[in-house]
Amino acid sequence: MRLIQLALLPALLCSTAWTTTAAFAEPSGPPAIAPVPHDDPAAPDPAVIFAPFEKGNQPNATRSGSGLPGPGYWQNRADYTIAASIETGPHVLHGSETIAYTNNSSDPLDVLWVQLDQNIYRADARARFSSRYFNGHTTDGDVIESVSVEPAKGGMPVPVPFLISDTRMQVRLPASLAPHGGRLRLHIAWHHTVPGSWGGRTAVTPTSNGDIYEMGQWFPRMAVYDDLRGWDTSPYLGQEFYLEYGDIDYSVTVPWNFIVQGSGALLNPGQVLTATERARLAQAATSDRTVMIRSPAEVTDPASRPTRSGSQTWHFRMQNTRDVAFAASAAFAWDAARLNLPPVSPAPGAKPIPRLAMSIYPVEAAANWTRSTEYVKHAIEYFSRQWYPFPWPNAINLAGHGAGMEYPGMAFDGIKDHGKELFWITTHELGHNWFPMIVGSNERRDAFMDEGFNTFIDVYASDHFNHGEYAPKRDPEYAPGGGNPADEIIPWLKDPKAPTLLEPPDLVVETYRHPITYFKGSLGLVLLREQILGPDRFDPAFRRYIAAWAYKHPTPYDFFRFMSSEGGENLSWWWRGWYEHNWTLDMGITGTSYPDNDPDHGVTIALHNKGWLLMPATLLVTSADGTATRATVPVEAWMQGNKTSITLPTHGAIRSVVLDPDLKLPDTDRSDNIFDPKP
Structure with a gap:
């Protein structure tokens, strides 16, 4: 649901190994990490941070320890x-x-x-x-x-x-x-x-x-x-x-001059549409460009309806869905274009039908909504390619009151929406077809699995559309200056009154609903994808999660177990720090030294951790001759204490050392992230 569009910047770059840049020889050998025992009882406790995260519904016959539906899974x-x-x-x-x-x-x-x-x-x-x-x-x-x-x-x-x-x-x-x-x-x-x-x-x-x-x-x-x-x-x-979930067959009887559009396939176009409208729909089914089905000029023309009195009954059917919605009015203009997806049957044994992206709107919205169907088409096709195929016949955008609300195959947006705001709201509401319309999580209990997951996929859709025409996705309230999301989240992490992502949504006051449920929920997945697992591991795992739980009811703990198992990583520290708590990240550099006091033997960098939230971190070491070496400090560096050191096989004197040089981590104090060694 849209009340405010959430902000995240473009995809973050993942650093998974140390690398050398500039025109100099690449050092040989991996970095060596030496943990220092934890000795400060007031500091973050590794035993708590890294403890097994075995909460929520426990594995059994219906829900497996891998996060998949179990062999005994059932659903009414x-x-x-x-x-x-x-x-x-x-x-x-x-x-x-x-x-x-x-x-x-x-x-x-x-x-x-x-x-x-x-x-x-x-x-x-x-x-x-x-x-x-x-x-x-x-x-x-x-x-x-x-x-x-x-x-x-x-x-x-x-x-x-x-x-x-x-x-x-x-x-x-x-x-x-x-x-x-x-x-x-x-x-x-x-x-x-x-x-x-x-x-x-x-x-x-x-x-x-x-x-x-x-x-x-x-x-x-x-x-x-x-x-x-x-x-x-x-x-x-x-x-x-x-x-x-189930099949929903529904009929809506309205006055003769109404247009009705709703979730699923229209089963009786011959009774409720004119021959001209049916011909235009056939044209739209072969067109990537928007085709006008009923123009704003035709809205008041009685000839745009097949009858001139009485009532009409519009008949729709949607298969394997949790809900349907519809909109009805005499005021609708209507346009459409094809969805480049395989045809579907509106009912078992029926002839396959083409699939359409459509928009319906009053004349008041006509000037603002000229690109609406283009946005619908992009959202459905992009999400289908990237994550999971859209399963239903049509996708419809409605200009009305402006609730910013999602239903299977249909979005309720605003008459006054236009430009980038219309693109963002259209993409967001239609993105909900994946979360929670396909993956049927419990929105009343776990809102971040709905809004946070959907805002996450929005980020990449904004980057992708028309070479980034509306990228990055922004939020006018939480990111007015187009800032770094890793910085923008910090006030919410440090706020002692802020709820956690696992807080029941009915307990979350409006002040925190968007920054936590939407923004923190989506940024958590961006960080997991770009900084922790990397796209090569995250993307296949996330796709399989969607496929495994399509038309079923996963919980947060099913998701946590699945991504840990499929991603090949013990992520207990991440689920505990980002989802169960609002822990903060604070790592820094305390000094450097040369092994054997010889710069040609590399450099040892001393690090400390003052935050309970941990993340892999990138170190950028620049030598006096301009050679730049990158290395990743994994979370395991902090398993035995809050001080550690890393030795890198550099050559020659060091000019500077920077922790998180790309500013991708929500580090609450960056004052100790840059170290300039003394001569």
Whole structure:
């Protein structure tokens, strides 16, 4: 979700071995590191820093010690068939749905829990005491008209009792749902008033040519029953979602002059689009340049709709998804271009269809949004090549209220977004298709696995687009001067009130939400990729993590174990320092000497550590003759104490020694990082 775009600079350079530059002979032999015993009880304790990091969910049959899903991993499934309609006068969405629910767990279930996120708008919502939203506005939330259960073997649905508690509904089953594949069909009829533009993620936004309905978390959705805690019934306080996967088939009935776009594939274009629009879509399916499907000039032309009265029903389907969203309005202009990805089928056995990048927007946004579809196309294609293939038919960018919100295959952005801000928000929100839409982490408990991971992949997308047209990705609040992210994070690391990345997100006050969840979360992965593992180890591991946990529910500890195992590195010190704590880094140089007092025998550099956070560090030694030698001081240098020395096979007198010469590390005190030996 976008409230502010996060800042990171371009990819950092990884130093993994000592090297020599300039036109001089390369010294032979590796550097020798000699640890000095730890002798200061007030200083950082290596026994604590390097202790095994065995926290969180422990390895078992469902989650292995390698961080992979275990041989006994299971996950329940929820498939939806939904019929909805918009009553435009009072702004009411009516709906009925059937949920085919499969219990793959080993537990019989006597109740089901359903999420009613629209209840966050009620006057008595718990979120009123903790949320930053809504400014006193209210609705009646989800009004549940009926709930019934259809037995797995068929028969008439049987009404069942239900209990609504804030944003959750407990459904009491007439008989326990059997484990290991038990199935039932849950029927729910409901309606709710759509909030005005104050609603944020769900809103009605007025424009000159009609209201825009932005419909997110718009239908009752199954809560997750998992192997970690059974039913995960955290109330919705504004911290996004945790959902089961399945297929969602949904229809939306709207007035005749509306355009509807939503997650998944449109199944009935012949009924809801004109012949001209269908022809333009076919043209867009073969074009890398944006094709106008419905121009701003056509928005008020009745001929741009296939009928002139009554209503129309738009039918969509999305496979293997945790959610769907849609937008509907008479005010939409619409453009599209092809996605250079393999065709997909909207339903089993159906003919494959081309895949499109699309934008829908009112005339007020037309001048700002001319490149929106170009940005959509780049984001989806780049992330697909770099990390994991985009699995769904279309990717859509909506100009509306400006919630900066993500849903599978769809982003809700702002009418006023333009230029680099539009590129950054489009890329960020569509990047969420990978985290958490494909990799289904629990946003309500582990926000950094959503926002931090996604901001991390944004950094490289900004570098890649159009030869860095909008690089580096910046944040106007936290990096107004375009500074170094390694420096910008230091105030947040030193702030004693700052939460950690593992802090439950509902406990994180707004002051810290972006700098910690987004910025620190993303910078941690940049440092892991560029300074600790290196891209050659990080990238394949991160890709396999995504593939292994696609459409599943990993925890932070699954990720920690996986990256340590697949990356080939004991990273306990990193997970503890950067994620469990806000420890700070402070390394420095205390002096130099020549072995045997002979500069031709190399140089010995004495180092000290005063911080609990550790990282590999680069040393740059410049000789009097201009020869530059680089060496890496690994974290193992500090295993037995906070003082160490490194001897480098240089030749001749030394002019200077610099620790972290490229300023890539968040060192809190660089005053001792440069040493000029006395003659």
